[in-house]
Amino acid sequence: MPRPIKASIHTAALAHNLDVARRHAPNSKVWAVVKANAYGHGIENAYPGLRDADGFGLLDLDEAVRLRELGWAGPILLLEGFFKPEDLAIVDKYGLTTTVHSDEQLRMLETTRLTKPLNIQLKMNSGMNRLGFAPERFRAAWERARAISSVSQIVLMTHFSDADGERGIAHQMETFERGACDVPGERSLSNSAATLFHPAAHGAWVRPGIMLYGSSPKGLEVTAAQLDLQPTQTLEAELIGIQDVPAGGSVGYGSSFVAETPMRVGTVACGYADGYPRVAPTGTPILVDGVRTRTVGRVSMDMLSVDLTPVPQARVGTSVTLWGRGLCIDEVAASAGTLGYELMCAVARRVPIHAV
Numbered sequence: 001m002p003r004p005i006k007a008s009i010h011t012a013a014l015a016h017n018l019d020v021a022r023r024h025a026p027n028s029k030v031w032a033v034v035k036a037n038a039y040g041h042g043i044e045n046a047y048p049g050l051r052d053a054d055g056f057g058l059l060d061l062d063e064a065v066r067l068r069e070l071g072w073a074g075p076i077l078l079l080e081g082f083f084k085p086e087d088l089a090i091v092d093k094y095g096l097t098t099t100v101h102s103d104e105q106l107r108m109l110e111t112t113r114l115t116k117p118l119n120i121q122l123k124m125n126s127g128m129n130r131l132g133f134a135p136e137r138f139r140a141a142w143e144r145a146r147a148i149s150s151v152s153q154i155v156l157m158t159h160f161s162d163a164d165g166e167r168g169i170a171h172q173m174e175t176f177e178r179g180a181c182d183v184p185g186e187r188s189l190s191n192s193a194a195t196l197f198h199p200a201a202h203g204a205w206v207r208p209g210i211m212l213y214g215s216s217p218k219g220l221e222v223t224a225a226q227l228d229l230q231p232t233q234t235l236e237a238e239l240i241g242i243q244d245v246p247a248g249g250s251v252g253y254g255s256s257f258v259a260e261t262p263m264r265v266g267t268v269a270c271g272y273a274d275g276y277p278r279v280a281p282t283g284t285p286i287l288v289d290g291v292r293t294r295t296v297g298r299v300s301m302d303m304l305s306v307d308l309t310p311v312p313q314a315r316v317g318t319s320v321t322l323w324g325r326g327l328c329i330d331e332v333a334a335s336a337g338t339l340g341y342e343l344m345c346a347v348a349r350r351v352p353i354h355a356v
């Protein structure tokens with residue numbers, strides 16, 4: 001008997017959220033970002049819902065190969081590019097598009113013979129200070145890339161640090177325009193937040209990730225529902241035990257929760273080894289039999305506890321929703337002091353995951 005826990009991936013919701021991205025950026029092509037195993041959904045599970053994208057963006061060569069094996073013949077963008085000269089053989093074999101953000105990558109391209117033309121996205125560091133050429137060196141990097149015989153199309157790329165926040169993108173747009181002012185080529189600038197909130201940055205390509213998975217880049221400030229985004233990952237388990245806890249009784253490790261009055265507490269077959277955040281405190285929202293209630297006490301490795309006061313009908317075997325349909329992942333994330341991104345990516349391998 002498998003443990004009663006599973007993650008369901010909602011194919012129609014993925015397709016819907018991709019449409020929302022298209023609605024916001026109607027004149028742009030969409031790189032659907034499927035890095036980190038499609039934000040924890042599984043490339044194989046996410047692909048059927050996202051196959052109307054113009055291309056897929058990811059990091060790992062093996063994920064790119066899996067997409068090709070699923071039948072995707074269109075563009076695939078390596079968001080961090082390649083790492084070693086030998087990676088270029090796979091880039092070449094599978095016809096991948098690569099980000100080029102460093103002199104080391106340019107050198108590898110200059111010294112490796114490829115069999116087909118290679119499309120690249122040349123990345124500028126416009127202020128985030130992770131990857132990319134400095135703005136004043138961008139033109140020179142472009143000239144150098146253009147001189148490489150295997151390099152075909154060069155798209156100009158950057159990435160925003162604050163598209164979801166108060167600082168916004170103006171300072172980086174200004175830097176980007178300065179560094180790229182006399183460099184021809186399509187632009188690829190926008191993550192989900194810029195796709196949703198900064199139309200001026202759309203360009204020829206947008207690169208939404210998190211919004212495709214039904215989580216808002218602004219968390220609870222502008223909710224997924226307000227953005228018309230639907231949940232794509234529902235994590236469900238069941239009650240595997242029920243305790244009548246007397247007033248003064250404690251629940252779980254460290255006795256961090258003490259019942260003030262007699263109460264029924266349910267034990268759920270989901271813990272931090274399944275990817276549920278251990279830091280989620282008492283009071284984190286959770287659904288039991290579709291009824292909203294709260295977690296109580298510490299999350300343990302394989303189990304967590306819930307207050308059954310509002311769910312008198314609950315029995316062993318009653319279904320529990322940790323997040324997804326009926327409970328936005330961003331609410332659980334906010335309670336745990338993190339983002340929907342981290343929760344959906346963290347679903348553990350021991351949790352069976354299926355597209356529905």
Ligand SMILES: *Cc1c(COP(=O)(O)O)cnc(C)c1O
Pocket residue numbers: 033035079159190191192193207208209210211217
């Ligand atoms: C992850 C990533 C994205 C997508 O970001 P979201 O915030 O998930 O939309 C876009 N571009 C690059 C380069 C990325 O690494």
